[in-house]
Amino acid sequence: MYDDEFLFETRAIRSGHHRTAEGEHSEPIFPTSSFVFGSAAEAAARFSGDQPGNIYARFTNPTVKIFEQRLAALEGAQSCVATASGMAAIMAVCLGLLRAGDHIVSSRSIFGTTSILFERYLGKFGVETTFVDLTDMAVWQQAIQPNTKLLFLETPSNPLSEVADIAALADLAHAHDCLLVVDNCFCTPALQQPLKLGADIVVHSATKYLDGQGRIMGGAVCGDSKHVGEDVLGVLRTTGPSMSPFNAWVALKGLETLSLRMREHSANALKLAQFLDQHDRIEKVYFAGLESHPQHALAKSQQKDFGGIVSFEVKGGKQAAWKLIDSTRMLSITANLGDAKTTITHPATTTHGRLSDEQKAAAGISDGLIRIAVGLENIDDILADLRRGLES
Numbered sequence: 001m002y003d004d005e006f007l008f009e010t011r012a013i014r015s016g017h018h019r020t021a022e023g024e025h026s027e028p029i030f031p032t033s034s035f036v037f038g039s040a041a042e043a044a045a046r047f048s049g050d051q052p053g054n055i056y057a058r059f060t061n062p063t064v065k066i067f068e069q070r071l072a073a074l075e076g077a078q079s080c081v082a083t084a085s086g087m088a089a090i091m092a093v094c095l096g097l098l099r100a101g102d103h104i105v106s107s108r109s110i111f112g113t114t115s116i117l118f119e120r121y122l123g124k125f126g127v128e129t130t131f132v133d134l135t136d137m138a139v140w141q142q143a144i145q146p147n148t149k150l151l152f153l154e155t156p157s158n159p160l161s162e163v164a165d166i167a168a169l170a171d172l173a174h175a176h177d178c179l180l181v182v183d184n185c186f187c188t189p190a191l192q193q194p195l196k197l198g199a200d201i202v203v204h205s206a207t208k209y210l211d212g213q214g215r216i217m218g219g220a221v222c223g224d225s226k227h228v229g230e231d232v233l234g235v236l237r238t239t240g241p242s243m244s245p246f247n248a249w250v251a252l253k254g255l256e257t258l259s260l261r262m263r264e265h266s267a268n269a270l271k272l273a274q275f276l277d278q279h280d281r282i283e284k285v286y287f288a289g290l291e292s293h294p295q296h297a298l299a300k301s302q303q304k305d306f307g308g309i310v311s312f313e314v315k316g317g318k319q320a321a322w323k324l325i326d327s328t329r330m331l332s333i334t335a336n337l338g339d340a341k342t343t344i345t346h347p348a349t350t351t352h353g354r355l356s357d358e359q360k361a362a363a364g365i366s367d368g369l370i371r372i373a374v375g376l377e378n379i380d381d382i383l384a385d386l387r388r389g390l391e392s
C-alpha cells in the first residue's frame with residue numbers, strides 16, 4: 001500500500017507491514033514452524049494452492065514476508081524471496097533458472113565464494129561459466145554462446161571499485177535472450193536500483209548493508225513474479241535455505257535506516273579516499289567517487305552516491321601493508337563489510353589468498369593493497385587511526 005504512494009525513505013520504514021489485531025507499532029516476529037487451519041477443508045485448500053496463506057515456515061513466514069515486501073518496494077521489484085544468506089540467494093537463482101548444458105558469463109571481479117559456486121559446484125552439474133573483465137563490453141559480447149542463459153556481475157566491484165554499465169549489459173543480455181543478474185550488495189537500493197536500469201534479477205547479501213550492523217546472515221532475490229516469484233521461490237521451498245523470522249526482523253530494522261546509513265558511509269568513504277589520495281605513502285586509491293577514477297562519470301550516472309568501500313595501495317608491498325594494518329587501534333581487522341564499524345583487510349592474504357600469483361596480478365590484487373569498509377564512526381577518528389601507521 002505504501003509502494004506507489006511514498007518515496008524511498010518512507011517505504012524503507014513502512015512498506016510490507018500490515019498491522020495485526022493487536023495493534024503493534026513495531027513489526028512482529030512470528031517464531032513458528034507451522035500454521036494451523038480452521039478445518040480439514042481449509043487445510044486441503046491451502047495445500048492445493050486454491051487458498052493463499054501460510055502452511056509451513058520453509059515456504060512462508062509473516063515476518064519474513066514483511067522483509068520481502070519491503071525490499072521489493074525498495075528495489076522496484078514485483079517479487080522478492082528472502083534467503084538464509086547471500087550465497088543461498090545466488091544458489092537459488094542458479095538452481096531455479098539454469099539446467100545442465102547452460103552457460104553463464106560472469107564478471108571475474110565477483111565475491112570469491114560466488115566464483116567457487118559457479119566453477120566447482122555448477123560445473124559438476126554441467127553448467128559452465130566464462131569469466132570476463134567487468135568493464136570490457138567487447139569481451140562480454142564475445143563470451144556469449146548459443147547456450148548462455150545468465151550474465152552475472154557486481155558493481156562497483158570488490159575490492160577495486162570498477163563500475164559496470166548496467167543498462168548496456170542489460171541490452172546485451174536481452175539481445176541474446178539472456179537474463180542479467182546483478183549482485184547489488186555494495187550499493188544497496190538506496191544508491192543503485194539495477195532493475196530500473198534494465199537488469200532482470202537483483203541478489204543481495206543482507207548480511208552486509210541491509211542489516212548494517214554485522215548481526216545476522218541473510219540474503220534475498222528480487223525480480224519479476226515468474227523468475228523470482230515462481231522459479232526461485234520453488235527452489236527455496238524445496239531445498240530449504242529460507243530466512244529465519246528473527247533474522248528477517250533484524251534486517252527489517254536495518255532497512256529503516258538504510259538510506260541514512262548509506263549516505264553517511266558514502267560521505268565518510270569520500271573523505272577517506274581524498275585523504276589517502278593526497279598522501280605520499282600511498283601509491284594509488286581505488287574509489288569511484290574520486291574524479292580521477294576511470295568510471296567516475298558512469299558511477300555518477302547510475303548510482304546516487306559512491307558507497308563505503310575504499311581500497312588503496314601503500315608503497316612498500318606486503319610488509320608495509322601489514323604494518324599499517326597492525327598499527328591501527330580502532331579499526332577492526334576482519335574481512336566483513338557493511339557494518340557500522342570500520343573494517344580493514346589485506347585482500348592478497350585473506351579474501352584473495354587462494355589465487356595464484358598470476359591470478360592475483362590479473363585481478364589487480366597487489367601485495368600493497370588494503371581494503372577499508374568505511375563505517376559510521378566519526379571520520380576524524382578513522383583518519384587519526386590510519387595516520388598513526390602512515391606517519392610512523
Ligand SMILES: *Cc1c(COP(=O)(O)O)cnc(C)c1O
Pocket residue numbers: 085086087088111114154158183185186204205206207208217218219
Ligand atoms: C558477502 C557477499 C556475498 C555472500 O553473502 P553471504 O551472506 O556471506 O552468504 C555475496 N556477494 C557479495 C558482493 C558479498 O559481499
